[in-house]
Amino acid sequence: MTPIKIPSIALDAIGPEMVLTATAMVLLMIEVFADKKGRDHLGYIALGGSVLAGALAYKLSGVSVTTFGGLYVVDNFSTFFKIIFMISAGLTALISVKYAQDEGINHGEYYAMILFATVGMCVMASARDLITIFMGVEVMSIALYVLAGMTRTREVSNEASLKYFILGAFSSGFLLYGMALVYGATGTTQLQAIGKAAGLLTGNPMFIAGAVMMTIGFAFKVAAVPFHMWTPDVYQGSPAPVTAFMSTGPKAAAFAAFLRVFAEAFPAMKEDWWVIIWSLAVLTMTMGNVVALVQNDVKRMLAYSSIAHAGYILVGLAVASPAGSSGAAFYLLVYAFMNIGAFALLIVAAGKGERTTTYQDFSGMGRRSPLTALALTIMVFSLAGIPPTAGFAGKFYLFMSALEKGFVWLAVIAVINSVVSVFYYLKLVVYMYMRDEDGEARPEISVAAPLAVAAVVTVCAVMWLGVMPAKYIDFAKSAFLPF
């Protein structure tokens, strides 16, 4: 009998994932044993877990190992994305503290689900095998379906959860079927082995069908038009901190897996697939921006704006160059800060039960709560891409990568779209500073300490990344993928 060969396992390379899982389990145990007062600390424990995991991930920068028999890879690309995920998870835990207490969802499982979803995202960023990618996608998605429906007594939240579940599972079906076809055509699930085999397979219908179906699956996950139908309702119906989380971390994870699959498994198809991604990018940013123009509800506007931002990031994918992939990575880092910051201030303005989220409800905010209005102004300036905020630096670097590769029209369309987006972002500023209150009774604006901390952190990050981006862009540059 031949002995079974056990592949070498580098446990130190999965430190962040282990810390997250352990923290999530501790949270579940605290939920069982702690009284109501003890549960007030749950959010801070989740924050601590994410910070620790983020520090461990940062320590792995520069490391490049493939472990678990080639299923899992830790390189600068995955490390950069893991830091984005930890920032997203940590800030979400912070802005959830007050919200969860107000809405009666301050349970261990709420924070545990955030951390479990983050583990799934880490797996997606590090996966070098179709099996690991699929498992990562599902670990993340199933936790998110639950999070979307966390506020059980709100009908819109239930609806959002169900819609997300049905369409998420539907897109997983496409992703899986595409993976099965690619496996059939190449005889392997290893991304690099697929890349080698694919060179001999140009024109093979089964391989092309598989690649297209995988693209559809990923396009669903990043909410690219025309696969975006679920996004507005899900983002509007979910609890606000969960929406902030879904639009930053999981979106970054889907882009990470998307980028790695196409850089390592399908490089032979680069000549054909840029047309598909190019069209997806143009459709996504145009649709997202145009529909965001006519929204009356700020939360729904942010949902459409999130679609538009996915379109900008797709520019980096269409370019298919090292600069494009690191531009997308840097933009996702910036987006994590500015979008969670915007949602933190939306939570402040919306009050208990998220009842006041229309533009009207923001009128006179500049007088009622000057600091909140100022912070929100900085966030929407950054989302619109106005210097000296981080949004400008991110867009500049991303669109430059398109120009370098000769995608002039794509860059022009992207810039026109940014100009369009300024209208609906500044509309919010106009309401806050130039409209008087309409006399309707609105809840007093009070900023809880954790929300204030989150707002200060995101404002500082957005300004710092906007004024001094060089060091972080260099880090993003080291996290490129070889196309």
Next chain:
Amino acid sequence: MITVNHYIALSAVLFVIGVVGVLTRRNIIIVMMSIEIMLNAANLLLVTFARQSGDMTGHVFVFMVMAVAAAEAARGACDHPRVVQEPRDGGY
């Protein structure tokens, strides 16, 4: 004689049945069944190719998919009664 192509055709038919089911049916249970059919169409394909090439990876993948499908079904099952039921606190 049943060849690999027969299995591929069967799996494609099953997948299309699943997609059409999700898109056209309004009953949430039937939609979930259709999603299961989609996943199992992919499973059939994976097993076919694994048998064809004598490679174990496909079989392992199928086990993973089964575990995921079970988790998804559990999540779907807990959702269904909640949506049908009136919110207890009256909701907003």
